[in-house]
Amino acid sequence: MSDMRLIVAGAGGRMGRALTRAIAESKGAVLAGALEAPGSELLGKDAAVLAGLPANGIKLSGDLWALSKDADGILDFTVPAATLANVAIAAERGLVHVVGTTGLSGSDNAVIKSVTNRAVVVQSGNMSLGVNLLAAVVKRVAKALDESFDIEIVETHHRMKIDAPSGTALMLGQAAAAGRGILLDEHADRGRDGITGARKPGDIGFASLRGGTAAGDHSVSFLGPFERLTLSHHAEDRMLFAHGALKAALWAQGKKPGLYSMADVLGLADI
Numbered sequence: 001m002s003d004m005r006l007i008v009a010g011a012g013g014r015m016g017r018a019l020t021r022a023i024a025e026s027k028g029a030v031l032a033g034a035l036e037a038p039g040s041e042l043l044g045k046d047a048a049v050l051a052g053l054p055a056n057g058i059k060l061s062g063d064l065w066a067l068s069k070d071a072d073g074i075l076d077f078t079v080p081a082a083t084l085a086n087v088a089i090a091a092e093r094g095l096v097h098v099v100g101t102t103g104l105s106g107s108d109n110a111v112i113k114s115v116t117n118r119a120v121v122v123q124s125g126n127m128s129l130g131v132n133l134l135a136a137v138v139k140r141v142a143k144a145l146d147e148s149f150d151i152e153i154v155e156t157h158h159r160m161k162i163d164a165p166s167g168t169a170l171m172l173g174q175a176a177a178a179g180r181g182i183l184l185d186e187h188a189d190r191g192r193d194g195i196t197g198a199r200k201p202g203d204i205g206f207a208s209l210r211g212g213t214a215a216g217d218h219s220v221s222f223l224g225p226f227e228r229l230t231l232s233h234h235a236e237d238r239m240l241f242a243h244g245a246l247k248a249a250l251w252a253q254g255k256k257p258g259l260y261s262m263a264d265v266l267g268l269a270d271i
Contacts (some may be wrong), residue, residue: 004253005032005071006246007095009086010078011060012042012050014160015100015238016236019075020051022242023041028250033067035074036060037082068093071110073249077241079162080104091119096252098245099123102167116259122252124262127244131218132262134233135175138220141229142179149224151176156209156217164208165190172220173204 005022010016011034023031023184034047042063048056061067064086073096076083090097099101099112100124112121142151153176155169165173170184176191176214182202189203199205219232235241244262251265263269 003028003030004073004096004250005030006249007031007033007035007064007067007074008047009035009064009070009074009076009082011047011079012036012040012045015077015143015241017051018048018238018242019077019245021053022239024048024051024053024056026243027247028153029057029246031058032071033058034058034060035064035067035086036062038062064089068095071095072253073098075100075245075249077101077245080108084108087112087115087121090218091115094119094248096255097121098249098252100127100128100167100241102124103163104167106151112214113259116257118257120252120255120257120260122248122260122262122265124248125169125171125260126216127241127248128233129244129266130233130237130240131168131171131235132268134218134220134231135172136263136268137231138172139179139230142176143181143221144179145222145224147180149222150199150201150203150205152205152207152221152223154207154209154219156211156214158213158215159211161210164210165206166208166216166218168216168218169206169208171238172218173206176204176220195217 006029008019036042042060043124045060046055047058050235074090075098077100153169155166173184187203189205215238216235221230248265
């Protein structure tokens with residue numbers, strides 16, 4: 001099988017540059033295009049040079065329709081509005097769409113899901129092996145412990161992150177809720193300030209810390225009578241997310257249309 005031809009969306013950003021490096025460092029895939037927002041000052045720049053690599057002649061473009069003519073997939077870690085704009089074109093072109101964008105609303109996710117009857121989409125709040133294993137463990141622990149154990153999720157990211165809680169924190173919250181057999185939307189406590197009253201039994205709490213250059217730290221604590229259990233993951237470099245996204249794209253090539261997750265990619269869907 002020939003190398004998978006991939007477009008990197010948001011190629012001028014930190015994650016986009018990491019994705020460009022991951023493709024250059026890996027076998028089985030080649031960079032077919034570099035997408036950036038229309039009007040960006042980076043349009044026309046060499047994608048490889050921006051990623052700290054020797055020039056490859058692939059210039060940043062704002063036209064996904066043109067870029068996708070000779071591509072097999074797109075790696076998309078951008079912002080919700082950009083991802084939604086990319087979804088329709090990727091589906092029309094028959095591209096594998098790997099979505100790592102966070103901050104998506106329920107209606108945004110519904111738009112993404114709407115194309116999966118004819119397109120392959122792999123979507124996850126986090127593309128790392130460790131985090132997805134952590135989510136599987138969190139689900140099992142939440143199922144084993146009753147409501148006398150309160151669940152609290154704490155995440156830390158760099159000062160430039162624009163959404164909170166992180167997509168990973170929400171993914172871990174969904175895992176905990178699934179373990180408990182409840183809906184996260186009905187039990188999430190995403191902010192405490194002032195006189196809040198006692199903690200509600202069964203709630204899943206979230207706290208978000210921002211500062212410095214932290215790539216991403218997440219912990220899930222189960223706090224019960226006289227004991228606490230904390231499960232955690234610490235990301236040391238965003239390259240781990242880039243390599244995970246590339247793994248997802250290669251796995252998804254040739255799959256039938258549908259909405260997949262990293263749990264599917266890693267064989268954890270039945271846990």
